Amino acid sequence: VLQKNIKREIGSISSFTNYLKEDIEEFIKQIDEKYDTKFLEDEDFKKMLLTHVSLLIDRLHNKISYQNPLANELNITYPMMFNIALQFCSMLHEKYNVEVTFDEIGFVAMHFASHMEKEKQGKLLSYNRIGIVCSSGGGSAYMIKIQIESLFPQAEVKTFSFLQQDELKTFQPDLIFTIMPLSQEIKAPIIYIKELLDDRDLVKIKQILQCEEYDPYTLIQDNPMYYSFFSKDFFKFIEADSYENIIRMMGQELEEKGYGKKGYTDLIFERESYVSTIYTNGVCIPHPLETDALKNMISVAILKKPFVQNGKEIKIVFMICLKKDQVEMYKVITKKLYRLMQKSNYVEMLTKVDSFEEMMSLMKEIGGGNNE
Known part of the structure; x- marks a missing residue:
C-alpha cells in the first residue's frame, strides 16, 4: 500500500521539459497535416500547453489529479478537439508513463478548443x-x-x-x-x-x-444548416442487443455506400476504446477518431426495443460521418444533439416517430428555432 501511494521523486519539471517541448511540437505538426489546422503557428497556444502538461505530468506522477465539471460536455460538443486531446494524452502515456484521467483530458481539450476559436475569429477578420x-x-x-x-x-x-x-x-x-x-x-x-x-x-x-x-x-432557406447532413437512405428502425453490433452495421453501410473511407468503422471502434459514446437519456453519438470522410452524412438508427449496456440505456444512435473541412458544422451538430439529450421528453418523442420526415421536424424544434 505504501509503495502504491507514496509520492515519488521524479526530479525537477525542467528535467523533462525540453523533451516534452519536442514531443508536443511533433504531435501538433502531425495534427496540422491531418486536419489542415494551424496549431504549430500559435506560439501562445504552444507555450500554454507546454506549461499545463509539464505540471500535469508532475501532478500525475505524484498521484494528484483535478476534477473537471465541463469534461463530459466538452467530450460531446467539441468532439474533434476531444479526440485530438485523447490522442495527445495517449502519447503522454506512452512516453511519460502517466495515466491521464478523463477529467484531465478535458482540460487538455480546452487548450485545443481555444486555439480553434482563435482560428475562427481569424477567418472572419x-x-x-x-x-x-x-x-x-x-x-x-x-x-x-x-x-x-x-x-x-x-x-x-x-x-x-x-x-x-x-x-x-x-x-x-x-x-x-x-x-x-x-x-x-x-x-x-x-x-x-x-x-x-x-x-x-x-x-x-x-x-x-x-x-x-x-x-x-x-x-x-427555412431549414437549418445541418439539414443536408441527414438522409432518408440512412434512417432506420433496428433491433439489436449490442452497441458494438450497431456500430459495425451502421459503419459498414457508410463505407459500402461511399461516405466513409475504408477503415472508417475501425476508427469508430478505436474512438470507443478511449471513452464510450453512449451518453445521456439513451442518445448515442458514435464517431471516428479522425474526421476524414469522403462525403458528409449522419446515419440515424432508432431502437425498436431499447436495451441497457454497461449501465446505460441505448435508444437512438446518431453516427457522424463528416469530411475534415466540416470542423465547425461538426460542433453545431453535436451541440444540437447535446441539447437533445438534455430533454428526455424530446428523446421519447423521437423514439416514437414513424418516419424520417417526422424525425427531422422534431429535430428542428429542439432548441427553439430553425436556425440553430
Whole structure:
C-alpha cells in the first residue's frame, strides 16, 4: 500500500521539459497535416500547453489529479478537439508513463478548443472589403450595413443597389451579401440574404463562413444548416442487443455506400476504446477518431426495443460521418444533439416517430428555432 501511494521523486519539471517541448511540437505538426489546422503557428497556444502538461505530468506522477465539471460536455460538443486531446494524452502515456484521467483530458481539450476559436475569429477578420447588394440601396441597405459591420468591425463595408453592379465590381470585394442573383460575374464568395436580418441570421452568417464549403442560399432557406447532413437512405428502425453490433452495421453501410473511407468503422471502434459514446437519456453519438470522410452524412438508427449496456440505456444512435473541412458544422451538430439529450421528453418523442420526415421536424424544434 505504501509503495502504491507514496509520492515519488521524479526530479525537477525542467528535467523533462525540453523533451516534452519536442514531443508536443511533433504531435501538433502531425495534427496540422491531418486536419489542415494551424496549431504549430500559435506560439501562445504552444507555450500554454507546454506549461499545463509539464505540471500535469508532475501532478500525475505524484498521484494528484483535478476534477473537471465541463469534461463530459466538452467530450460531446467539441468532439474533434476531444479526440485530438485523447490522442495527445495517449502519447503522454506512452512516453511519460502517466495515466491521464478523463477529467484531465478535458482540460487538455480546452487548450485545443481555444486555439480553434482563435482560428475562427481569424477567418472572419480575413474579409477586408465587403459589398452588400440590395434592391434600392436605401434605408434597409444601411441597416444591413450596420449589422454586417458588427460582424466585421475591421472591414470596409459598402452598399450597392442592384443597378450598381459595375461599381461593385470596381470595389473588388472579397465577400458579397446580396438579396438577389447578380447579373454580372464577380470573383468573390456570395451569400444570399433577406431584406431584414435578425440576430439568428447574424449567428448563422458566422457559422456559414467558418465552413470550408457552404451553400450560398443557406441563409434564405427555412431549414437549418445541418439539414443536408441527414438522409432518408440512412434512417432506420433496428433491433439489436449490442452497441458494438450497431456500430459495425451502421459503419459498414457508410463505407459500402461511399461516405466513409475504408477503415472508417475501425476508427469508430478505436474512438470507443478511449471513452464510450453512449451518453445521456439513451442518445448515442458514435464517431471516428479522425474526421476524414469522403462525403458528409449522419446515419440515424432508432431502437425498436431499447436495451441497457454497461449501465446505460441505448435508444437512438446518431453516427457522424463528416469530411475534415466540416470542423465547425461538426460542433453545431453535436451541440444540437447535446441539447437533445438534455430533454428526455424530446428523446421519447423521437423514439416514437414513424418516419424520417417526422424525425427531422422534431429535430428542428429542439432548441427553439430553425436556425440553430
